[in-house]
Amino acid sequence: MLRRIAVFILLATLAFTVACTNKKVNNPLANVGSKQPDKVLFDRAMDAMKHNRFDVARITLQTLINTYPDSEYIARAKLAVADSWYAEGGSTSLAQAEAEYKDFETFFPNMPEAAEAQVKIANIHYQQMEKPDRDFTHAMRAEEEYRQVILQYPDNKKMVAEAKQRLLEVQEVIAEREYRVGRFYYLRESYPAAIARLQSLANKYPLYSKADEALFLLGQSYEGEITMVRAKKFAEVSKARMIQDLTKSAAEAYSRILTRYPLMDRVDDAKARLQALHQPVPRPTKQAIALNKREEESRRETPMYKQVIRNFSKRPDTEQAAKGGDPTLVDPPMTSATEVVQQATRAMMGTGGGADKNAVAIETVGNGAPPPSQPAPRSDAPPSDNAGAQPENSAAPPAEQPANELKPNVATDSNELKPNTPSDSNELKPNVSDNSGQTLPPPQQVNEIQPGQASQPADAQAGAKPGDSASSSSTQQKDDDETISSSKKKKKKGLKKIVPF
Template identity: 75%
Template sequence: MSRRISAVILLGALLFCAACTNKKVNNPLANVGSKQPDKVLFDRAMDAMKHNRFDVARMTLQTLINTYPDSEFIARAKLAVGDSWYAEGGTAALAQAEIEYKDFETFFPNMPEAAEAQLKIANIHYQEMEKPDRDYTHAKRAEDEYRALILQYPDSKLVPEAKQRLMEVQEVLGEREFEIGRFYFLRQSYPAAIARLASLVERYPLYSGADEALYTLGQSYEGEVTILRSKPFNETQKAQAIEAYTRRAADAYSKILTRYPVMNRAEDAKKRLEALHRPVPTATQAAIAQNKAEEDSRHTTGMVTHVIRGFQKHPDVARASKVGEPPLVDP
């Protein structure tokens, strides 16, 4: 009886081993009988990506890259690895996608797809960009990456899209700088306000609140004059300092009238110049047309959309200009 039981156990073990031996291995090269096995692998990877099987797609693409290093599909395969991470989404996957796209640019800098890789790197940070009063790390990275695309690939068909996204990013960065400058102004910390606002109007001339920033800058200079008048000081030096601050205030108000003549603060700027007994400049027709085109291109957010945006991480970029050339370098 015991011999029969032993025989049955042994037979079962042999059958189990045979089953394990005959089990198919999930090998990307299996059943690749084409004269173009690299193309078969690439097509399989694309099909896997189409069905959101990103791990399978990456394994297949990596097999292609390692097995056929001279394949005409190598460049497309390396780009597709980045695309698989990009499509998968999520913070970790997007970070990996950026690494893959950077590698692609390093190995294939002269291919048309290099500009596409650079655009996707910028778009990663654009998607992660937060509101002006939050962490601005991704906004700054997006600005840097869009600028890099425009400067490195000036003939790419993707440049117009990059420029528009760059204007949207700079709108967010401009709003951040304005809010900080306004914070200092309201607390009469005029030197800090001046530093922020003066930098803002130089770096982001297409910012939708440029006239408000310039007006607040002028008010900050006038605030410094008020403080100077109340302090005991050498009269000659005091007079020189007052004249310097007044001149800078007038310059800020004048710039509203010459660069942003159709915006809300134009009339207020004119009144301040008259009160300071300074010349009131007149904008050229070209400046009026330019500023009008910028203002007409901006969108306003409806009340419902504005409420919904309040619960979202991503900033509202509707007020960004749709015309003009965004600055590509900091002044």
């Protein structure tokens, strides 16, 4: 009995061991029940990432990508490489993660993970965003990347909702920066620059938490311009035109506070300024009141301890950002200080919009019948009566050539018509005799050697004498004899007969 029990236990143990060794791997991407080598590499990389061994995970994933380029894990592997850089952190690692996410979007644009990759690219810049008075490069990049998420992947509701909320926070930081710059120009009484900044801010970021403050400073800047215009020595008519235009612009800024932000703090001040400028005070609609109420209720107050911590951190405060509404996806036209000055100048001159340098003039053509067309000129047409007459505006005839001028010897055509003019007696003519068509003999060659004449050097022929020629010939003959005798083979004598060399 005990033996049977022992055998039964042994068989059960063996069956359990075999079952454990043949355990199938659960593949989340493909329901394949075997241990594939690419799946093994992918699992090892994921395990390394869980234990923060990012370099080991990247090496394993690169091995998977290079060894199995047709694997079904390629997309997940490339995304995991980017995730490893993103999880590692640091400016260098985040920059590398952004490049990897961009590559993933390029190679796999239709996968659902492409929207996730774009959101993480925007989050990279969102994490590096600094305070409004610091470098705003990452804030601008984050705004651009979040806009790309909303515009490129509108069907991914989850990612679009996250991108919209983050975009509102980023735009809150950028708007705060623009407000501080505009306020600085206002305090320095540089009103055109302040107007340009504040006007662009009000048009671009309507959900800014201090939009009423920006519009009120905009109206105050226009009133500051009015004060400066009154102090200048202009013509009264021009001064009145400019003051009227500036007053209208200030009233528009104050009226916008009442109609768009009726529940904010600057409403009473805007009403007072409109009454002081003798301008009508508008009343807000119920829709505007409800919209502004929702915006104000969605904002959160920054706790006291966070305000203290913010002083020691470079991260911006985004608590005041609106939690609802649609952010600005397309930037409106920006206003520059130059445009503000030009507009004031046009208002002073009374030209309104100003003259357009690129204006096109229109010429009105009459309704009469066009004149008849002239016949086409022909080469065989007879000359007209006034063909020989010289027109008044024609060029003057060439001046007469002097009689003693040398003329080139140019062959003339026998069929050419020549004018019937008397010949000049002083004209040089070539000395050519008429041989009735016979060919003239060639001229005698001067340097040709005649038969029976010995050739001599030119310098010897030039100044040689008879005696000198005889002595030179004898010397030359003697040199020739010596050369011939030296070239002959001489007989050897004595020991030289034995020595062969």
